[in-house]
Amino acid sequence: MRVPIITDEAAQQGGWHGIALSNALARRGIDAVFVELQDCMIDLSGQQPRIRIPLFDELPAFAFIRGIAAGTLQQVITRLNVLHILRMQGTYIYNNAKAIERTVDKGMTSFLLMHDAIPTPATWVCESRQQAHDLIQVQLQQHNALVIKPLFGSQGQGVRLITRQDTLPLPRDMFVDGVYYLQQMIHTGKHNYDYRVFVVNHQAVAAMQRSGEGWLHNVARGAQCTWVEDQEIQALAERASRAVDIDYCGVDIIRDAEGKLWVLEVNSIPAWRGLQGVCTVDIAQTLVDDLIDKASKSGR
Numbered sequence: 568m569r570v571p572i573i574t575d576e577a578a579q580q581g582g583w584h585g586i587a588l589s590n591a592l593a594r595r596g597i598d599a600v601f602v603e604l605q606d607c608m609i610d611l612s613g614q615q616p617r618i619r620i621p622l623f624d625e626l627p628a629f630a631f632i633r634g635i636a637a638g639t640l641q642q643v644i645t646r647l648n649v650l651h652i653l654r655m656q657g658t659y660i661y662n663n664a665k666a667i668e669r670t671v672d673k674g675m676t677s678f679l680l681m682h683d684a685i686p687t688p689a690t691w692v693c694e695s696r697q698q699a700h701d702l703i704q705v706q707l708q709q710h711n712a713l714v715i716k717p718l719f720g721s722q723g724q725g726v727r728l729i730t731r732q733d734t735l736p737l738p739r740d741m742f743v744d745g746v747y748y749l750q751q752m753i754h755t756g757k758h759n760y761d762y763r764v765f766v767v768n769h770q771a772v773a774a775m776q777r778s779g780e781g782w783l784h785n786v787a788r789g790a791q792c793t794w795v796e797d798q799e800i801q802a803l804a805e806r807a808s809r810a811v812d813i814d815y816c817g818v819d820i821i822r823d824a825e826g827k828l829w830v831l832e833v834n835s836i837p838a839w840r841g842l843q844g845v846c847t848v849d850i851a852q853t854l855v856d857d858l859i860d861k862a863s864k865s866g867r
Contacts, residue, residue: 756824
């Protein structure tokens with residue numbers, strides 16, 4: 568049996584994560600093939616619609632989504648359409664396109680968290696530079712620092728802190744792409760760290776505390792990782808995964824100066840290399856086992 572691992576680095580066999588998934592699939596007697604979505608074709612020339620996947624003559628039972636390459640709006644929509652069509656034709660997509668769409672957009676994630684009464688920072692999303700500028704002025708006058716983030720982004724890239732020490736006018740357009748996503752900064756006091764919780768099938772399987780020199784604690788930026796087991800943190804992460812309705816995810820959580828927990832983000836294509844280094848759970852195998860179980864129950 569052969570299945571695709573959808574990645575944006577097929578030439579490197581999906582990188583560290585792709586190799587870990589390939590090994591986990593092999594332990595279940597399944598061969599992995601690394602595929603990039605831009606190499607697939609939507610073929611509507613016959614009696615039935617068909618997705619042409621390199622090295623596959625038939626539709627696979629399931630596919631693991633490890634990465635989707637950036638591109639123009641048209642390219643990204645086409646790549647997601649490939650996933651939508653595959654799911655409609657019976658291939659189990661893990662995570663599916665709808666879940667990826669909900670979570671790659673930080674504004675929608677924030678809405679879904681708030682809709683389910685999950686504590687998440689006050690957030691504003693707008694296209695108007697003037698609206699964003701006025702909002703920043705009001706928040707700074709109220710002594711609230713703000714974080715401006717790319718609506719689409721990961722690993723802390725393009726994230727900036729706005730405080731009263733900054734010189735107006737703001738925001739800095741070089742860090743946005745026509746949409747201003749602004750969040751109130753959560754004041755952590757002595758808690759100069761955050762948490763990443765890995766959730767599979769709405770169950771927290773591993774968690775770590777991340778701490779760094781500054782206020783950002785991404786592993787890609789050199790944060791130090793420590794394994795933690797905290798039922799309150801795990802339960803909050805599980806609630807967040809249900810709110811966005813996703814097979815698996817990485818949930819970022821922070822504790823404020825008073826000890827309250829807040830969900831910052833939910834990542835639908837999370838890295839876990841740093842977490843794997845501090846926990847005993849085989850994360851890749853846990854993911855593969857859950858995927859095979861779900862695909863089997865779906866009839867594939």
